[in-house]
Amino acid sequence: MLSQAMNDRLTRVSPGTPMGTLMRRYWQPIAGSSQLSEENPTKEIRLLGEELVLFRSTAGKLGLIEPSCPHRKANLSYGVPEPEGIRCAYHGWLFDEEGNCVDQPSEPAGSRFKDKVKIKAYKVEELGGIIFGYLGPEPAPLLPRWDVLTWDGVRETTIIELPCNWLQCQENSLDPLHFQWLHRYFGGYMMNRLKPAAERDAWNAITSSKGADHKKIGFDKTPYGVIKRRLVGDETEDSEFWRIGHPVLFPNILRVAHGMQFRTPIDDTHTLHVTMQFRPYKDDEERQTEVPTHLPSLYDEKGRIRADGVLPQDQLAWVIQGPISDRTTEHLGVTDVGIILYRRMLDEQARVVEEGGEPLNIHRDPTANEIVILPCEYFPYPGYEGTGGPFKDQPVKEPDVMAILSGDGVDRNEFQEAPKMSGAERYSFK
Ligand code: FES
Numbered sequence: 001m002l003s004q005a006m007n008d009r010l011t012r013v014s015p016g017t018p019m020g021t022l023m024r025r026y027w028q029p030i031a032g033s034s035q036l037s038e039e040n041p042t043k044e045i046r047l048l049g050e051e052l053v054l055f056r057s058t059a060g061k062l063g064l065i066e067p068s069c070p071h072r073k074a075n076l077s078y079g080v081p082e083p084e085g086i087r088c089a090y091h092g093w094l095f096d097e098e099g100n101c102v103d104q105p106s107e108p109a110g111s112r113f114k115d116k117v118k119i120k121a122y123k124v125e126e127l128g129g130i131i132f133g134y135l136g137p138e139p140a141p142l143l144p145r146w147d148v149l150t151w152d153g154v155r156e157t158t159i160i161e162l163p164c165n166w167l168q169c170q171e172n173s174l175d176p177l178h179f180q181w182l183h184r185y186f187g188g189y190m191m192n193r194l195k196p197a198a199e200r201d202a203w204n205a206i207t208s209s210k211g212a213d214h215k216k217i218g219f220d221k222t223p224y225g226v227i228k229r230r231l232v233g234d235e236t237e238d239s240e241f242w243r244i245g246h247p248v249l250f251p252n253i254l255r256v257a258h259g260m261q262f263r264t265p266i267d268d269t270h271t272l273h274v275t276m277q278f279r280p281y282k283d284d285e286e287r288q289t290e291v292p293t294h295l296p297s298l299y300d301e302k303g304r305i306r307a308d309g310v311l312p313q314d315q316l317a318w319v320i321q322g323p324i325s326d327r328t329t330e331h332l333g334v335t336d337v338g339i340i341l342y343r344r345m346l347d348e349q350a351r352v353v354e355e356g357g358e359p360l361n362i363h364r365d366p367t368a369n370e371i372v373i374l375p376c377e378y379f380p381y382p383g384y385e386g387t388g389g390p391f392k393d394q395p396v397k398e399p400d401v402m403a404i405l406s407g408d409g410v411d412r413n414e415f416q417e418a419p420k421m422s423g424a425e426r427y428s429f430k
């Protein structure tokens with residue numbers, strides 16, 4: 001349970017708020033690269049409570065600027081892209097990606113008026129098919145070159161706007177137990193109704209293995225955030241799920257299986273959820289020229305939140321906690337130790353920034369940032385046989401924070417009949 005003041009401190013993201021100030025120290029994904037094309041060169045963006053316009057000039061440069069033209073306030077998302085920037089639809093003032101007014105075509109010849117006009121502009125970079133924006137103070141840190149964003153391979157991006165606060169999405173990543181209930185039990189309940197027999201059985205086989213009864217959950221603090229680990233069913237501590245685990249990247253990213261999930265705060269009650277899936281090229285496979293961006297609906301044809309997959313079920317759980325979960329009336333159990341750890345980290349790191357320091361997981365060394373390779377269980381690393389890559393032989397270690405759970409679940413026939421799967425097979429979700 002949190003006080004109202006602490007719930008506000010950890011969730012609110014507008015300019016000047018503690019979490020809004022902390023979040024502005026990090027690059028945030030705002031769109032898929034393929035969403036800014038010749039046909040759609042501009043996009044209205046709401047990020048951390050600020051209204052902005054993202055554009056791509058005809059020379060290919062990206063800009064992220066305030067939306068309102070300083071002449072007579074026309075919205076620049078209706079502007080026309082040119083090589084130098086974007087030209088306002090109303091009277092043709094032209095702005096470059098740094099917010100400079102570089103042309104006012106109808107002012108008298110020789111006028112220097114345009115030199116006095118500048119609009120707010122933020123830094124933008126692209127990596128791995130995703131466009132990132134940085135709204136914080138200078139000097140901007142490096143955009144972290146996380147392994148799956150950097151390696152040669154096939155990527156695809158899925159973006160959805162969720163009507164809930166970002167922290168609900170992120171807390172789910174510190175809550176391994178939910179797999180047993182949300183994906184195995186509720187997911188099985190829904191899939192048994194929604195899907196034909198073969199798909200339903202495949203679902204139950206995977207979730208009954210990965211979502212087997214949880215015995216232990218553990219968390220370690222790392223320079224990037226937290227590693228989470230779980231021990232389920234009759235597995236031993238030698239399992240990669242326990243020895244290696246997978247990382248939660250501070251403050252609002254999950255790295256799991258074959259990709260990443262970014263929880264970009266749009267404002268206090270909306271989140272842009274950006275998922276990137278990666279796989280290495282197969283032999284002789286044609287090289288990808290563009291990373292596709294999928295924009296699925298949150299809702300099904302009946303207007304209910306979809307539940308037909310792992311990510312839709314996660315989204316459902318986050319949204320049904322409400323626009324901002326009321327943590328003043330929650331009741332945390334032993335299963336929530338990871339969430340308690342993470343809230344403390346957020347509070348501490350917000351304080352670091354308040355006191356003038358640099359928070360966790362900021363990257364400034366270009367050599368170390370050529371590629372940042374992360375530990376992830378049952379992940380096939382390029383250049384390595386099998387799974388686990390450079391972390392394969394990592395020994396068993398006691399976690400920084402751990403909880404022993406009862407391991408109790410609910411018996412359902414379909415789970416008992418489902419075949420047992422290896423760790424790598426459990427990651428065969430699409
Ligand atoms: S309102 Fe933009 S140029 Fe006039």
Ligand SMILES: [Fe+2]
Nearest residue numbers: 178179310314
């Ligand atoms: Fe989940």
